Amino acid sequence: MKKKRLIAVIGGGQCSAPEARLAEEIGRELAKRGAILVCGGLGGVMEAACRGASAEGGVTIGILPGDNHQAANPYVQIPIATGIGYARNVAVVKSAQAVIAVGGSYGTLSEIGHALQSGIPVIGLNTWSLSRNSQPDNSIIPVQNPTEAVDKALNLVTD
Amino acid sequence: MKKKRLIAVIGGGQCSAPEARLAEEIGRELAKRGAILVCGGLGGVMEAACRGASAEGGVTIGILPGDNHQAANPYVQIPIATGIGYARNVAVVKSAQAVIAVGGSYGTLSEIGHALQSGIPVIGLNTWSLSRNSQPDNSIIPVQNPTEAVDKALNLVTD
Amino acid sequence: MKKKRLIAVIGGGQCSAPEARLAEEIGRELAKRGAILVCGGLGGVMEAACRGASAEGGVTIGILPGDNHQAANPYVQIPIATGIGYARNVAVVKSAQAVIAVGGSYGTLSEIGHALQSGIPVIGLNTWSLSRNSQPDNSIIPVQNPTEAVDKALNLVTD
Amino acid sequence: MKKKRLIAVIGGGQCSAPEARLAEEIGRELAKRGAILVCGGLGGVMEAACRGASAEGGVTIGILPGDNHQAANPYVQIPIATGIGYARNVAVVKSAQAVIAVGGSYGTLSEIGHALQSGIPVIGLNTWSLSRNSQPDNSIIPVQNPTEAVDKALNLVTD
Numbered sequence: 001m002k003k004k005r006l007i008a009v010i011g012g013g014q015c016s017a018p019e020a021r022l023a024e025e026i027g028r029e030l031a032k033r034g035a036i037l038v039c040g041g042l043g044g045v046m047e048a049a050c051r052g053a054s055a056e057g058g059v060t061i062g063i064l065p066g067d068n069h070q071a072a073n074p075y076v077q078i079p080i081a082t083g084i085g086y087a088r089n090v091a092v093v094k095s096a097q098a099v100i101a102v103g104g105s106y107g108t109l110s111e112i113g114h115a116l117q118s119g120i121p122v123i124g125l126n127t128w129s130l131s132r133n134s135q136p137d138n139s140i141i142p143v144q145n146p147t148e149a150v151d152k153a154l155n156l157v158t159d
Numbered sequence: 160m161k162k163k164r165l166i167a168v169i170g171g172g173q174c175s176a177p178e179a180r181l182a183e184e185i186g187r188e189l190a191k192r193g194a195i196l197v198c199g200g201l202g203g204v205m206e207a208a209c210r211g212a213s214a215e216g217g218v219t220i221g222i223l224p225g226d227n228h229q230a231a232n233p234y235v236q237i238p239i240a241t242g243i244g245y246a247r248n249v250a251v252v253k254s255a256q257a258v259i260a261v262g263g264s265y266g267t268l269s270e271i272g273h274a275l276q277s278g279i280p281v282i283g284l285n286t287w288s289l290s291r292n293s294q295p296d297n298s299i300i301p302v303q304n305p306t307e308a309v310d311k312a313l314n315l316v317t318d
Numbered sequence: 319m320k321k322k323r324l325i326a327v328i329g330g331g332q333c334s335a336p337e338a339r340l341a342e343e344i345g346r347e348l349a350k351r352g353a354i355l356v357c358g359g360l361g362g363v364m365e366a367a368c369r370g371a372s373a374e375g376g377v378t379i380g381i382l383p384g385d386n387h388q389a390a391n392p393y394v395q396i397p398i399a400t401g402i403g404y405a406r407n408v409a410v411v412k413s414a415q416a417v418i419a420v421g422g423s424y425g426t427l428s429e430i431g432h433a434l435q436s437g438i439p440v441i442g443l444n445t446w447s448l449s450r451n452s453q454p455d456n457s458i459i460p461v462q463n464p465t466e467a468v469d470k471a472l473n474l475v476t477d
Numbered sequence: 478m479k480k481k482r483l484i485a486v487i488g489g490g491q492c493s494a495p496e497a498r499l500a501e502e503i504g505r506e507l508a509k510r511g512a513i514l515v516c517g518g519l520g521g522v523m524e525a526a527c528r529g530a531s532a533e534g535g536v537t538i539g540i541l542p543g544d545n546h547q548a549a550n551p552y553v554q555i556p557i558a559t560g561i562g563y564a565r566n567v568a569v570v571k572s573a574q575a576v577i578a579v580g581g582s583y584g585t586l587s588e589i590g591h592a593l594q595s596g597i598p599v600i601g602l603n604t605w606s607l608s609r610n611s612q613p614d615n616s617i618i619p620v621q622n623p624t625e626a627v628d629k630a631l632n633l634v635t636d
Contacts, residue, residue, distance in 0.1 A: 084250065090563055106594035109589070113589070129607075245435060272431055402567065405561065
């Protein structure tokens, strides 16, 4: 009954083809290493990551904003319909032991904020970068490719 | 990639030994029939149900009120740390296609209210009964034992 | 800068004419005694209570489920758009020092559950009554009329 | 019964003395112009803004993460105890017609993300700046001082 690691993949509900390829590869890598993928359950980066994880036999959880399980992308195996709207972003990141961001818009930015506020590490691939009062904030750990993203995420998890 | 059925088991975070036996048996039955158990992730009825489901090789999800995965009972395989407090009660019931209540106090009552408000069927075993303006409200479907509870829950699910 | 008392009025988003009269009178009484009215911000009992409070120059707060301030009834002076759906029911009752329920359906039942779980007193007028394991639960304090409801609510508040 | 404008002031729960001076002046300006101040209800920037607004006779609302009204800073006149933790950040920004950020850490960043995701304008004073994929994102409207912040916020509100 060992608890598995949950890693969140966050990013836009719509995304470019290159972003989808990155997210899918991240999903594959997470599944190969036995991690559970948690995400917001919708399209774009979330769907691509779930597709990759499912292709490798991994478990995928989608924490949905609305009431309807049917809104989940077809690769979500366990849909959690929260009914709390974008406040579900908090649950997406807090459920994870590390977060991997791929691209993304303002919703992703809110998730990065919630994760960093909670001390959950954030790994970033072609995503936001931050500065505060004109000083760079290096809290988002930059990586170059999906394998490195998953390596960092799993290495950072403290059990 | 057929989505499995999610059935919520709700009830007190502390419970009597007879309630624990009922909840454990419900967990066993759900697992035997391939349903995923979703609950609030804590002790009492939630823990007993997860223990039963795990014993039969079923999948257990705990939607926790707090930030800490460690607060989950030891039989929760997939802890979802929402950080939203008792508002997580909404997510517990909305994630399920049917809800089985065993005993329970006011938190359970709030979950029954949220489920009925959302049109999610509630099956009750030794739990709340309701009347409104002195007229009985029969929305909670009464059952006599765990097997009947699981039968009704799965029969009521519309895909 | 003395903090004023916040009293929640809960009940159906649609209601009968007699219920609306009760709620309006409760709103009037709360305003006359200097309490702030908090509610879910929508129609029915919520609107009637806000109308009554506004008529007496009271302050009215509507904690809305959605994103749109425009969804508030016209007597809400301070709309709080939560965007968290029915999980806002938790915030409605937790913001109050006492809750008055008038009629109501399952959403109101969920609010009663959340209030009692949090130790916030609930006064009821033609609303739900509860029993558990066939034993009556008398946690909802019954009253006969709006004045008595407001009397009890304000007497129960501990500062 | 004209609805008043609600403007959110966001920023750190702890802040520097210069940030507190900026926030207090923003609170004063909002009150002078008849806007209602909404914030997260705690210390730092939130407290300074409420102090300023109160000094000018303005109305202050604190949307608190926890269950306890007593956690509000002493200048919050209307405490909304949500019990939903940092998910209350969503309600803080969605309740407002414009948001003014002063300094702030990751919680403030999450609020900026939620506001921009919802199309609510964000005015920034010594706060985060953003870039995405190495391209600056200029969604946060920079201002030089409290008066300009309040001018922009009120000018941007569309009724």
